[in-house]
Amino acid sequence: MTIFRPSPQQQPVRQAGPVRLAGVEVTRGARTVFSGLSLTLSERRIGLVGDNGSGKSTLLRLVNGLILPDAGSVTVDGLDTRRDRRRLPATVGFVFQNVDHQIIFPTVREEVAFGPIQQGVPKAKANAEADGLLARHGCAGWGERAVADLSEGQKQLVCILAALAAGPRILLLDEPFSSLDLANRLALAARLAALDLQVVMASHDLHLLEGFDRVIWLKAGRVAADGRPAEVLPLYEADARAHAAELSLHLGGQAP
Numbered sequence: 001m002t003i004f005r006p007s008p009q010q011q012p013v014r015q016a017g018p019v020r021l022a023g024v025e026v027t028r029g030a031r032t033v034f035s036g037l038s039l040t041l042s043e044r045r046i047g048l049v050g051d052n053g054s055g056k057s058t059l060l061r062l063v064n065g066l067i068l069p070d071a072g073s074v075t076v077d078g079l080d081t082r083r084d085r086r087r088l089p090a091t092v093g094f095v096f097q098n099v100d101h102q103i104i105f106p107t108v109r110e111e112v113a114f115g116p117i118q119q120g121v122p123k124a125k126a127n128a129e130a131d132g133l134l135a136r137h138g139c140a141g142w143g144e145r146a147v148a149d150l151s152e153g154q155k156q157l158v159c160i161l162a163a164l165a166a167g168p169r170i171l172l173l174d175e176p177f178s179s180l181d182l183a184n185r186l187a188l189a190a191r192l193a194a195l196d197l198q199v200v201m202a203s204h205d206l207h208l209l210e211g212f213d214r215v216i217w218l219k220a221g222r223v224a225a226d227g228r229p230a231e232v233l234p235l236y237e238a239d240a241r242a243h244a245a246e247l248s249l250h251l252g253g254q255a256p
């Protein structure tokens, strides 16, 4: 499969140094997920696409240090994820695919204020800032609400705001909009586009990635295509359609 390279006129983000994966090997259970994966991620908005199990979440977890490579290295803004793991949270924000893996506090304010408090912001100030952030995102008065009583989409929104509250220079998002309604999806996409930080987002919502600077298509742990959305997304979509036709035939149905 052709590998496209991002065009030189795409501006790298200035706030953080690039993310570099060099010769990364990852085995999970009995499965080799990545074998010799090398990538430099410096564009401001990067999308990850690929079939279920292709390695998108694993790649994001490598960047935030939740998974360490079995061989090779991952560096983020000069920090080695193996050596400098404790310093990563100040640089890298992460929004999990499953909100229940992220939320640890009973109330919305505690959840959103947690990152800044960890970074040394006094609790009263962090709480006030959390309330301000919530209000700016249409969630005024949510501070006292029990997270457990929120809908899945509302929880997703809280997780995204909690990640932003910590002021990361790189924000990693793993299918962050799957439960959001259209209004919140559009509002957050616009908000993310305006943020002065680097975003790396795995998504099955191809439409959302059309305005990104770069899209990487992972197929069974390998980079199948890498470049501008207008180049990569049609290739991925064609492959997915072919795959769907095969699946449909296996299930005894008509090709879609």
Ligand SMILES: Nc1ncnc2c1ncn2[C@@H]1O[C@H](COP(=O)(O)OP(=O)(O)OP(=O)(O)O)[C@@H](O)[C@H]1O
Residues within 6 Å of the ligand: 028, 029, 030, 031, 033, 050, 051, 052, 053, 054, 055, 056, 057, 058, 059, 097
């Ligand atoms: N905890 C685990 N133990 C063993 N294998 C795992 C584990 N987590 C993921 N894998 C395997 O690693 C591979 C990559 O999974 P990953 O979650 O990165 O894929 P993905 O592209 O994010 O998929 P999806 O679109 O379904 O979220 C898959 O083959 C998966 O089965």
